[in-house]
Amino acid sequence: MKIPSNLAKSSLLATGIFWVIGMTDGFHINMMAFMFISYIPVFVCCTGTILLTICPFYFFGETKHFSKRQVFQRFYPYYSIVCFALCAYGIYENTNETFLIGFFVAAFFTTMQSWIWFAKESADETV
Amino acid sequence: MKIIITIIASMLFSTLFYDQHIGLNLTVFSLVTLVALGISNPSKLRMKETLIVMGLYLLTAILVFFNHSLLSIIANCAVFFTLVGSFSEATSSVYVKWLNGIYSSIAGTFHRNFEDKSENKKPWNEDVDVLHLIKIIVIPLVVVILFVLLYKDGNPFFEEKVAAINFDFINFQWILFCLLGYYLFSNIIVPVKVQPATDSDLATENQLKPLEPLNEDNLKKEKQLGTVVLALLNTLIVLYIISDIAFLLSNTNFAASVLSNQVHNGINALIASIIFAIIIILYFFRGNLNFFDENKTLKNLSYLWIFLNAFLVLLIIVKNAQYIDAFGLTYKRIGVYVYLFMTFIGLTTTFLKVYQIKNLWFLFRKNVSVAFMLLVLCSVVDWDAFITNYNIKNADSLDVNYLIELSNNNAFILHQKKDRMVLKSNQGARIDLKYSNYVSVLEQSNWQELSYDNFKLKTDIKSYEDTK
Structure with a gap:
């Protein structure tokens, strides 16, 4: 599993989504510095979330007779539904907080894409 | 073709729902969904199960406009997921349709992205050097922004010009809503399925078979x-x-x-x-x-x-x-x-x-199907109006406070029939307040938020004035 590259890509994606939504409240050129710096806390959040909630599926699920593709097909649908429900609830509870909405939207899309990147490693190997 | 449908649908999605309450927009959205799914999956239209769910979806869409109740909105959402699940696998059980419908709506694009790759399908970006494309957009953008930040501190006139740049004419939230619509429609337009659950459901019959040996x-x-x-x-x-x-x-x-x-x-x-x-x-x-x-x-x-x-x-x-x-x-x-x-x-x-x-699955399948149909059937009735009419006409002991606390769907009826009820203390004033608040809500609603009550409003005012 290519965990470091996955974490780097996921953090970049999350930072991008977070700031695109955050900027809808207004954008000032001085915010650019914060955008670059925010990569660090976002990376920490992504590392925790991906290592704790996605990697275990591949660590414990993947065996000689059960490929990454099968792990993805078996668990990803339920993970995506639970993740969506939690993020939607977070957004519903914070409808006036643009940055929190950005956080939950980024969390949802990043975890979804992170699963795909892990699963695609096996597809890339077989192609 | 599918991408054009998705783009049109996403623009409509944003126009219908951005900064609006539920009303006519949900009905129009349902029609757009039916058309989009029908055009994108014509082969599924030959299946009886799918046509029935499409009919139910159309019915609940109309009910949202006419009844405008929470129950009709819930029923519409439930049938939406059933419909998407039906386009995914028409012959599966209702609860598997829900699972497939919810999964398709939430993560269909991601799932297809992975499946296309594993099935060696030609990716859309095969002929495009995406990395190079990102480089020629992102790197110059970052460099220009950095230099703008540097120069603006060195020249007050330049700083003034930079500060004057204003993107307020662009509604970014509307655009993001459009993207959300694009994501939703690209998810549902080619529905996916939860393969293990669907396969297991299709392989499970309703009939119980004897286990050998019989002791x-x-x-x-x-x-x-x-x-x-x-x-x-x-x-x-x-x-x-x-x-x-x-x-x-x-x-x-x-x-x-x-x-x-x-x-x-x-x-x-x-x-x-x-x-x-x-x-x-x-x-x-x-x-x-x-x-x-x-x-x-x-x-x-x-x-x-x-x-x-x-x-x-x-x-x-x-x-x-x-x-x-x-x-x-x-x-x-x-x-x-x-x-x-x-x-x-x-x-x-x-x-x-x-x-x-x-077997046990027979019980699950039949009971869940009946519960689902019951939900749709119950949404046909405007319960607030029904309860109000019934209680005024039949109840020996009328609880007016309960009727006032119901949703606005009974505001017209209460206002029309308040003279026929025995009211205590401030109940008459509360009915008038409820009515006037509802009328002002209806008068302020945009075309996306219209409901049947907007059209009833004029008739109601006229009939009330006639009775006076």
Whole structure:
């Protein structure tokens, strides 16, 4: 599993989504510095979330007779539904907080894409 | 073609829902969804199951406009997921359709992205050097921004010009809403399925099959145990029913608290009784006892047990009807009817399970399907208006405060009929306030938020002035 590259890509994606939504409240050129710096806390959040909630599926699920593709097909649908429900609830509870909405939207899309990147490693190997 | 449909649908999505309340927009969205799904998956339109769900979706879409109730919106959403699930796999059970529908709506694009890659399909970006494209956009952008930050501190005139750059004319939130719509439609336009759950559902039949070998000795013992348990339970329920009937016949004028207690205790007893009935029956008829030649007595006792529970349902219907007759309808009292109906269906399917030797999945499938249809059927009625009309016309003791606290759907009726009700203290003023608030909400609504009440408003004002 290519965990470091996955974490780097996921953090970049999350930072991008977070700031695109955050900027809808207004954008000032001085915010650019914060955008670059925010990569660090976002990376920490992504590392925790991906290592704790996605990697275990591949660590414990993947065996000689059960490929990454099968792990993805078996668990990803339920993970995506639970993740969506939690993020939607977070957004519903914070409808006036643009940055929190950005956080939950980024969390949802990043975890979804992170699963795909892990699963695609096996597809890339077989192609 | 699909991408054009998705783009058009996403623009419509943002136009319909951005900064709007639910109304005509949900009805139009449903129609757009039906057209988009129909055009993108023409082969699925030949399937009877899909056409039925499409019909139901259209019905609930119309009901959202006419009834404008929370129940009709919930029913519309439930049918939406069923519809998407039906386009994904039409022959699966309702609950698998929900699972597929929810999964497709949430993560269909991601799933397809992965499947296309693993199935060696040609990716859309094969002929495009995406990395180079990102480089020539992002790197110059970052460099320019950095230099703008540097230069603006060195020249006040340049700083003034930079500060004057204003993107307020672009509504970024509207654009993001558009992207959300694009994501939703790109998810559902080619629905995906939860493969393990769908395959398992399609492979599971409703019919129970005998497990080899048939151990006659064990089956006889199990049959004896079942016969004793069910005989005792039947005796007990007969005694309970007799005492219940005696109570009902003993007095005809009950106080509200007595009736309320009776209905709620009855419901509690019924819940326990039905759960035990189904668990016991499912336990004894889980396997080979179904195919045992000497199971006649046990089967007959099970039918009797089901029949007696159904009779218990009937008794509670009588109590609930008495309660409603005296004190009018409320959502809880209607809920009791819904529960009793579902209980009756549960008993009927349990009877069929034993009679036709079906398995547990048969029970799940049939009961969930009936519950789903019941949800759609219940959404046909505008319950707030129905409760208000019924109570004003029939209830011996009218709870006006309860009617005022219902949703705005009864504002017109209360306002029209307030002169026919016996009102206490400030109830008349509260009805007027509710009406005027609702009228102002209707008058301020955009075309996306329109409902049938907007068209009724003019007629209502006219008829009220005529009666005055």
